[in-house]
Amino acid sequence: MKTRSFNWPVWAGLLLSVFAFVSYFFVFVRFPVTRDFPWASLLLFGAAAALLLVGLRRAFAPERRLRSKVAGSVAATLGVAIFGLFIFSTFVMARWLPAAQGAPEVGQKAPEFSLTDSDGRPVTLSELRSTPVNGKPPKGVLLVFYRGYW
Amino acid sequence: MAISVDAPEVSRDMREQAGYTYTFLSDPQAEVIRRYDLIHAGAGEGGRDIARPAEFLVDSSGTVRWVNLTENYWVRARPEQFIEAAKALR
Numbered sequence: 489m490k491t492r493s494f495n496w497p498v499w500a501g502l503l504l505s506v507f508a509f510v511s512y513f514f515v516f517v518r519f520p521v522t523r524d525f526p527w528a529s530l531l532l533f534g535a536a537a538a539l540l541l542v543g544l545r546r547a548f549a550p551e552r553r554l555r556s557k558v559a560g561s562v563a564a565t566l567g568v569a570i571f572g573l574f575i576f577s578t579f580v581m582a583r584w585l586p587a588a589q590g591a592p593e594v595g596q597k598a599p600e601f602s603l604t605d606s607d608g609r610p611v612t613l614s615e616l617r618s619t620p621v622n623g624k625p626p627k628g629v630l631l632v633f634y635r636g637y638w
Numbered sequence: 639m640a641i642s643v644d645a646p647e648v649s650r651d652m653r654e655q656a657g658y659t660y661t662f663l664s665d666p667q668a669e670v671i672r673r674y675d676l677i678h679a680g681a682g683e684g685g686r687d688i689a690r691p692a693e694f695l696v697d698s699s700g701t702v703r704w705v706n707l708t709e710n711y712w713v714r715a716r717p718e719q720f721i722e723a724a725k726a727l728r
Contacts, residue, residue: 517712524713582710585690590675594705598696601670603641603663606649611663616639617698627727628697629639630720633676633689635711636642637652 495556498543498563501536505567508532509574526578533571540564598631643668643688665689695723703727 512529516522522529540563546552547560592598602612616629639661642649649662665671671689682688693715695704704723706715 520714520716526712578712579710582712585709585711586676586678588675588690588692588707591692591705591707592674592694592702594702596702597700598694598702599670599673600700601673603665603670604646606646606653606662606664608646611661613696614700616661617696617700626698628695628703628724630724631692631694631696632640633671633674633692634640634642635678635688635691636644636682637648 495543495546495560497539498547498560501539501541501543502563502567504536504539505533505570508536509570512574512578526574529574529578533574536567537571540567639663641665641670641689643671643682643686693720695720695727697727 508529511532512522512526516526516528544560544564547556598613600613602610605611613629613631617626619626640649640658641663643666644652644662644664645666646662646664649664652658653662663670668677668687668689671677671687674692674694676689676692677687678690679687681690691708691711691714693704693706694702697703703726704720706719708714
């Protein structure tokens, strides 16, 4: 009987939403184009939502058993929850950054510092500003503060 | 030049793996990060204070010429942005 067949769209939709979530953090985050605004991930979530909707319609067809309806609902709910978690971590949590109102502004002096480089040598900002690069004095120094890899 | 709370060894391994040639500086006590008001309190592993992402272009006299303080840590300065700022340096 065809009506009792495996409801593949609902499971494919759930799998695709898991993939859409994981692929952002492992793949798309490496490329600024897909990281700054996660359009590729949102497209994947869109495709997952379409599959889940098709699957839900199948699950709730009159001839389907209760088990199919429950499984379909659970899969769709999980899919929505994964999407919600993705939106939360990329659009909400990622904005929980301190304002840094006291950070040096354009036109101000960058505070001097001395820190250890990755070979254990002490390095100062004034050294970085004056040490010749390729035989020429540097025009400037780019300071990149990052969260670290701990 | 990059600054974080990572220990020098962590930076060394990461530099070697990724093939970065620029300088990586360690600020394990986050002193310089604090001096630049870039502390993100408790955001690191085990509630450790770390740096929020930020980029500064400093000219040879030590004056800040360009700043990027992102509002979302997935959105970082792109090379083009700072190359444009660096072109203005003499």
